[in-house]
Amino acid sequence: MxxxxxxxxxxxxxxxxxxxxxxxxxxxxxxxxxxxxxxxxxxxxxxxxxxxxxxxxxxxxxxxxxxxxxxxxxxxxxxxxxxxxxxxxxxxxxxxxxxxxxxxxxxxxxxxxxxxxxxxxxxxxxxxxxxxxxxxxxxxxxxxxxxxxxxxxxxGLPVISTLTELIETGDEVVRIEGVFSGTMSFLFNSFMPVGAEGGKFSAEVKKAKDLGYTEPDPRDDLNGLDVARKLTILARIAGLKVESPTAFPVQSLIPQALESCSSGDEFMQKLPEHDDEMEKLKSDAIKKRKVLRFVGSIDVKSNSVKVGLEQFDASHPIAALKGSDNIINFYTKRYGANPLIVQGAGAGGExxxxxxxxxxxxxxxxxx
CATH class of the missing domain: 3.40.50.720 (NAD(P)-binding Rossmann-like Domain)
Structure with a gap:
């Protein structure tokens, strides 16, 4: 039957x-x-x-x-x-x-x-x-x-189910950190790859757009709101009462002078004029023998959430990410100093x- x-x-x-x-x-x-x-x-x-x-x-x-x-x-x-x-x-x-x-x-x-x-x-x-x-x-x-x-x-990555199971089985989640955007992953893996120079920021944004990794208007990725929404969801599951995705610091990579552009095409046309701003950040990271990555983090104990650029050693799993993959590190009481890592394709219809x-x-x- x-x-x-x-x-x-x-x-x-x-x-x-x-x-x-x-x-x-x-x-x-x-x-x-x-x-x-x-x-x-x-x-x-x-x-x-x-x-x-x-x-x-x-x-x-x-x-x-x-x-x-x-x-x-x-x-x-x-x-x-x-x-x-x-x-x-x-x-x-x-x-x-x-x-x-x-x-x-x-x-x-x-x-x-x-x-x-x-x-x-x-x-x-x-x-x-x-x-x-x-x-x-x-x-x-x-x-x-x-x-x-x-x-x-x-x-399709088991991010929410992993976090939910950690909590429901009584583990204490201390911190969550990772690259939550396939677009931003691809962009910074190209802009500042480990052991290589990389291209100009505007050129890498154009490449990402041409390959279909960005939204039709790349500003919808560069403003950080997509990552902020994902962090809001995870923070709430972890027990933080986050009011909205604009209730914590979110770094936008849209140059201030271009925030008023009337279209995505105008933005892309003018973006090369502001490459120096990102080159300075890259140079600073190089001097410290680090790489730049666009990450989100949740500190459960301090009740804080933030999204933006961070510097990482080349040996860090976040620095070693390839292509448009996502990586989410769960630091918990049970797992100690070595986080539980969920990694893989974090975007795409299939x-x-x-x-x-x-x-x-x-x-x-x-x-x-």
């Missing part, structure tokens, strides 16, 4: 969403073929202007979703109507939010309070005002639902979707 079906709704079908859709279909087939099978039914797929839904909850063909969305002529329902549709499903429902939409995140408490679980890589949901954070988890407790967001920090799929598997196990 199979388990009752679990219904799935997906919002957001960009790079991460489409990668997730493929992984979901593989998971659906695998679960359906097990000795004690679980049936997954995709009942809603929604992107910015179009949506398709299974009105009788029979399930949609995941392999045809993108085509169905392109051909859809159905009216785009307001979210309240979507929530009612999900609430009326004849079984447990999981909402997968693959967007970075804060407005959608603000609806999580309403979703969770109705018994609908949520899995998402949406950083804004868990790093915005702490009142939203509190209301999300209070609603989940009230509604008997579940919320997982592993991919909000480190994409690995981010993997984290979302992993969260979905966790929810399915809890719902069965």
């Amino acid at each position: 199979s388990n009752p079906p679990i219904f799935l709704a997906i919002i957001g079908l960009g790079g991460v969403g489409q990668a997730f859709l493929e992984q979901y279909e593989q998971l659906r087939q695998r679960l359906a073929s097990q000795p004690n099978p679980t049936n997954l039914a995709l009942i809603l797929a929604r992107r910015s202007k179009t949506q398709v839904l299974s009105e009788r909850y029979g399930g949609l063909d995941a392999t045809k979703i993108m085509q169905m969305l392109d051909e859809s002529k159905k009216p785009y329902l307001p979210f309240d109507a979507i929530l009612e549709f999900l609430q009326n499903a004849p079984g447990k429902v999981v909402l997968v939010d693959n967007t970075s939409d804060l407005d959608l995140a603000k609806n999580y408490p309403a979703v969770l309070s109705k018994g609908i679980s949520v899995v998402t890589p949406n950083k804004k949901a868990f790093s915005d005002d702490i009142k939203l954070w509190d209301s999300i988890f209070e609603a989940a407790a009230k509604g008997g639902s579940h919320v997982f967001h592993e991919s909000t920090v480190g994409a 690995v981010t979707a993997m984290g979302v799929t992993g969260d979905l598997i966790k929810v399915i196990r809890l719902l069965r």
Whole structure:
């Protein structure tokens, strides 16, 4: 006998969403073929202007979703109507939010309070005002639902689950430090590689942009806010009441004179005029036989969080990082002076979707 079906709704079908859709279909087939099978039914797929839904909850063909969305002529329902549709499903429902939409995140408490679980890589949901954070988890407790967001920090890397397990097993987390941005990792591994000179800062930013490592407007990476959001999430899990990602020091690498640029293109055009500022920082590090890296750190005992440039010895694991990898060091009472290290690809649609799929598997196990 199979388990009752679990219904799935997906919002957001960009790079991460489409990668997730493929992984979901593989998971659906695998679960359906097990000795004690679980049936997954995709009942809603929604992107910015179009949506398709299974009105009788029979399930949609995941392999045809993108085509169905392109051909859809159905009216785009307001979210309240979507929530009612999900609430009326004849079984447990999981909402997968693959967007970075804060407005959608603000609806999580309403979703969770109705018994609908949520899995998402949406950083804004868990790093915005702490009142939203509190209301999300209070609603989940009230509604008997579940919320997982592993991919909000480190994409597919087990960063949140590692920290959570350390805490739940009674370890004392002293400090967390690392490179939390694939973009900034690539940038500084190129700007100041160990044992080599590296290029000019503006040239390395352009290279990173051309390779697709930055946001369309690189200022969205260089302002440090993305890293600050990830640090806010980890700090809150560690027990610090961080009000927002702007409530602690965050170093921006946008030259002050370029903060008023009207576009990313204008910024990129003018950035070479300010290379001297970064060259001075590089020269200072060289004199000390160190390298520069853009890191985030959380000191639990002193209740402090910060994001910015730090100097490291060439032998330090953070200095030795390659490409666009992330590295997160957990210093705890149990692990002593040698941290527990999580390292690997911290960006990209496939690995981010993997984290979302992993969260979905966790929810399915809890719902069965």
